Amino acid sequence: xxxxKSRGLKPLWAALFSMVLIVSAWNVTEAGKSDxxxxxTDLASIARAVAGEHATVNSICSGKEDPHFLQxxxxxxxxxxxxxxxxxxxxxxxxxWETPILDGARNRTIRVGSKGHLDASxxxxxLGVPTxxxxxxxxxxxxxxxxxxxxxxxxxxIVAKSIAGRLEHLFPENAGEFxxxxxxxxxxxxxxxxxxxxxxxxxxxxxxxLELKKELDPFLKSLQMESQLGGWKARMGPxxxxxxxxxxxxxxxxxxxxxxxxxxxxxxxxxxxxxPGHVLEVLRKVKEQNISVLxxxxxxxxxxxxxxxSKTGILVVVSANTVGGQPVAKDYxxxxxxxxxxxxxxxxxxxxxxxx
Amino acid sequence: MKRELLxxxxxxxxxxxxxxNGFAQExxxxxxxxxxxxxxxxxxxxxxxxxxxxxxxxxQKMQExxxxxxxxxxxxxxxxxEEDLESEIAKSQTEIPSSSLEGAWSGVGRSLxxxxxxxxxxxxxxxxxxxxxxxxxxxxSDIYENMAGFGHxxxxxxxxxxxxxxxxxxxxxxELYFAGEVDPYFKAYAIAAISEHDAEIEEAVIQTTCLxxxxxxxxxxxxxxxxxxNQQHSHEWDxxxxxxxxxxxxxDHGLNEKGVQLSWLAPTPFHLLTGVEVFQGENELLFNxxxxxxLPDKDGPRLWVGWLKFxxxxxxxHGFQAGLFGGRGIDQEAHDGNHDGTNDxxxxxxxxxxxxxxxxxxxxxxxxGLGDFTLQGEYFRRKKDLDLYNTDPSLGxxxxxxxxxxxxxxxxxxxxxxxxxxxxxxxxGLRWEQVGLTNESEFPNGTDESYDNSYRVAGMLDFSPTExxxxxxxxxxxxxxxxxxxxGVWQIFVQLMVSLGTHGAHKF
Numbered sequence: 001x002x003x004x005k006s007r008g009l010k011p012l013w014a015a016l017f018s019m020v021l022i023v024s025a026w027n028v029t030e031a032g033k034s035d036x037x038x039x040x041t042d043l044a045s046i047a048r049a050v051a052g053e054h055a056t057v058n059s060i061c062s063g064k065e066d067p068h069f070l071q072x073x074x075x076x077x078x079x080x081x082x083x084x085x086x087x088x089x090x091x092x093x094x095x096x097w098e099t100p101i102l103d104g105a106r107n108r109t110i111r112v113g114s115k116g117h118l119d120a121s122x123x124x125x126x127l128g129v130p131t132x133x134x135x136x137x138x139x140x141x142x143x144x145x146x147x148x149x150x151x152x153x154x155x156x157x158i159v160a161k162s163i164a165g166r167l168e169h170l171f172p173e174n175a176g177e178f179x180x181x182x183x184x185x186x187x188x189x190x191x192x193x194x195x196x197x198x199x200x201x202x203x204x205x206x207x208x209x210l211e212l213k214k215e216l217d218p219f220l221k222s223l224q225m226e227s228q229l230g231g232w233k234a235r236m237g238p239x240x241x242x243x244x245x246x247x248x249x250x251x252x253x254x255x256x257x258x259x260x261x262x263x264x265x266x267x268x269x270x271x272x273x274x275x276p277g278h279v280l281e282v283l284r285k286v287k288e289q290n291i292s293v294l295x296x297x298x299x300x301x302x303x304x305x306x307x308x309x310s311k312t313g314i315l316v317v318v319s320a321n322t323v324g325g326q327p328v329a330k331d332y333x334x335x336x337x338x339x340x341x342x343x344x345x346x347x348x349x350x351x352x353x354x355x356x
Numbered sequence: 357m358k359r360e361l362l363x364x365x366x367x368x369x370x371x372x373x374x375x376x377n378g379f380a381q382e383x384x385x386x387x388x389x390x391x392x393x394x395x396x397x398x399x400x401x402x403x404x405x406x407x408x409x410x411x412x413x414x415x416q417k418m419q420e421x422x423x424x425x426x427x428x429x430x431x432x433x434x435x436x437x438e439e440d441l442e443s444e445i446a447k448s449q450t451e452i453p454s455s456s457l458e459g460a461w462s463g464v465g466r467s468l469x470x471x472x473x474x475x476x477x478x479x480x481x482x483x484x485x486x487x488x489x490x491x492x493x494x495x496x497s498d499i500y501e502n503m504a505g506f507g508h509x510x511x512x513x514x515x516x517x518x519x520x521x522x523x524x525x526x527x528x529x530x531e532l533y534f535a536g537e538v539d540p541y542f543k544a545y546a547i548a549a550i551s552e553h554d555a556e557i558e559e560a561v562i563q564t565t566c567l568x569x570x571x572x573x574x575x576x577x578x579x580x581x582x583x584x585x586n587q588q589h590s591h592e593w594d595x596x597x598x599x600x601x602x603x604x605x606x607x608d609h610g611l612n613e614k615g616v617q618l619s620w621l622a623p624t625p626f627h628l629l630t631g632v633e634v635f636q637g638e639n640e641l642l643f644n645x646x647x648x649x650x651l652p653d654k655d656g657p658r659l660w661v662g663w664l665k666f667x668x669x670x671x672x673x674h675g676f677q678a679g680l681f682g683g684r685g686i687d688q689e690a691h692d693g694n695h696d697g698t699n700d701x702x703x704x705x706x707x708x709x710x711x712x713x714x715x716x717x718x719x720x721x722x723x724x725g726l727g728d729f730t731l732q733g734e735y736f737r738r739k740k741d742l743d744l745y746n747t748d749p750s751l752g753x754x755x756x757x758x759x760x761x762x763x764x765x766x767x768x769x770x771x772x773x774x775x776x777x778x779x780x781x782x783x784x785g786l787r788w789e790q791v792g793l794t795n796e797s798e799f800p801n802g803t804d805e806s807y808d809n810s811y812r813v814a815g816m817l818d819f820s821p822t823e824x825x826x827x828x829x830x831x832x833x834x835x836x837x838x839x840x841x842x843x844g845v846w847q848i849f850v851q852l853m854v855s856l857g858t859h860g861a862h863k864f
């Protein structure tokens with residue numbers, strides 16, 4: 001019978017304490033630069049353009065995953081620990097993982113409600129805001145509206161302005177540069193949207209105002225400048241009014257901007273995988289309405305889309321709708337450009353096939 | 357033949373003279389026509405020239421107009437155009453609810469868009485049936501209470517049941533969850549577990565959000581954050597029942613205590629979180645407190661727990677965390693040596709535990725959890741280091757001469773479990789567990805005993821129609837070493853869990 005005292009714990013505490021001492025002396029922040037952390041790569045791309053050389057910008061998502069579902073990994077907490085500004089998509093997109101990261105990071109400056117926390121949806125044009133009483137029986141419906149707003153290029157412009165505004169507020173010493181960067185970003189975005197010639201002649205803001213009023217086409221016609229329209233708008237122009245099928249309800253902003261008509265989604269309700277019954281319904285719709293393109297993100301299964309394609313000949317377009325989701329989607333512009341390109345090519349192919 | 361030739365020549369000559377005359381006449385008239393045409397053309401030319409001049413003028417005017425519009429647009433400062441766009445965006449934004457979030461941060465003290473706390477309800481209900489091998493049949497609570505080496509004091513209340521597993525339908529509980537930011541300095545959450553017969557506060561926690569340098573203080577009643585399973589609520593578990601080692605050493609509710617926790621997130625390039633917790637010490641299995649007439653009074657806090665969690669930065673798809681933990685606290689026990697229903701000897705001393713945990717998660721990046729994989733395990737070792745403090749031989753207790761002698765229990769166990777996303781929304785899991793690899797007891801009378809180990813294996817399948825509902829079936833096969841000998845038990849579970857309201861996101 002021997003008496004064993006609780007010696008076992010003392011070395012553990014000693015180890016803990018010494019580790020605390022060692023790491024206290026360790027500082028990993030990069031001096032002189034502010035640290036911006038965004039939830040998605042799209043926000044990161046815009047923030048990078050606006051912040052310029054004054055910040056390091058990182059993103060929690062890599063662009064390859066479904067941003068609705070992410071594990072709040074401890075490494076994300078490490079990223080958030082030193083951040084000066086946290087930018088989220090908002091509208092409950094990150095509801096499943098933002099809080100554990102922000103709580104875990106113990107970083108006062110980026111908590112919800114503080115200056116270092118920016119909800120990029122603050123000023124954007126929203127679609128799909130429920131006007132009636134909603135229930136979860138409708139699936140994963142967001143009460144504040146459809147959160148995939150970054151797929152509308154005008155919203156990218158608005159988000160850039162929000163970010164610039166917050167950066168000016170946080171770092172007034174660089175305000176001038178943020179404003180310059182914002183202008184350059186907006187100009188580049190406008191040129192991607194409408195083409196260089198028109199932006200030079202008329203200015204991006206005027207073009208967007210006309211576009212919003214749906215007066216751009218008549219205006220250009222009255223000035224006989226239709227031929228000068230370029231960019232995404234011109235590329236998608238011939239396909240206005242085309243019907244498409246999407247997998248998830250994530251393409252509404254894109255469709256709205258380029259006047260496409262989302263006839264149906266493969267998901268019977270947002271967030272619920274395609275059921276056989278619903279796939280049949282979509283199949284019937286594709287045949288009846290002669291729909292030629294199905295648009296989806298890379299992280300969804302190709303099973304149901306390929307089934308529909310084999311029965312109807314619909315063209316399946318797999319396109320990333322986040323920066324980094326496909327190798328070509330390197331930044332915000334190439335991400336949108338990639339969608340425009342793939343869709344336009346698919347529509348052209350479909351028309352050629354039908355012509356035969 | 358000659359005559360025919362002559363006729364032909366004659367006809368030819370005649371036709372020739374006729375044709376030559378006609379041609380001369382024709383020539384005379386066509387010259388006049390040409391002159392006429394020339395005049396016509398000249399006229400048309402003049403007309404066209406005149407019209408061209410008119411059109412040129414018109415075109416010039418139009419170009420001037422275009423230039424004017426362009427100039428107007430261009431001369432208008434870009435800022436104005438931006439303003440026009442802004443107001444147009446605002447105008448077109450009829451869908452936006454009036455409660456814009458704009459300026460939420462600018463007001464001092466305002467921390468959330470919503471002043472209402474998050475509120476959610478979780479309903480956890482299941483069916484359980486066990487089948488004992490051999491002739492005897494019983495309930496799982498009999499197993500938990502009679503495992504060799506894992507016996508424990510009953511203190512004053514004999515009536516409680518362990519395992520909480522009825523044969524048939526069970527309503528584990530209804531969990532009411534409230535959470536919110538208190539002010540810019542604190543956040544709080546409370547979880548009330550309402551069962552059929554009573555309600556208890558599972559957790560009521562106030563946390564600081566304002567401490568610098570990675571520190572956080574929390575106070576209230578909460579699950580100790582050591583290991584993995586202990587701090588999770590039952591609805592977060594991947595299996596219906598909790599691991600055997602925790603069921604046997606800490607009981608149904610785990611280490612759930614009133615106290616204070618100080619934790620620190622180290623400024624390391626990897627994730628390193630460490631914490632110290634000070635608790636009242638009221639766990640009836642390992643940190644029991646009786647006091648009163650037979651045992652010394654000890655003021656709280658009586659229990660200290662420390663833990664450390666480490667997580668390296670892996671590539672995007674992989675997540676890993678490993679932890680070490682330990683705790684030490686006062687433990688007092690009352691025993692009924694001759695099983696006559698009256699306590700006859702009392703022990704006083706310490707309960708100690710140490711252990712380690714790990715979890716690895718793989719994220720396949722497919723939708724609806726397909727291909728995701730989680731591997732998790734924990735090792736837990738406890739020691740009870742008690743002295744015989746008091747005895748009543750008249751009631752059947754050991755002789756008073758043994759007072760001060762040791763009663764030591766050393767037991768351990770582990771579990772390892774894997775869960776895999778087999779199909780969209782459907783997961784399959786396997787759990788293997790063993791308890792009593794070390795299983796020794798020393799008694800005050802100088803004898804000691806060591807027991808063999810027990811094991812259990814479980815398989816489960818769960819389907820989550822959405823993130824708010826889950827249906828699970830599970831089968832357990834255990835081979836338990838009881839005081840009375842080996843007992844094999846099969847258990848099956850069918851579980852249904854739903855969550856209503858805005859339930860907070862789960863931790864890693």
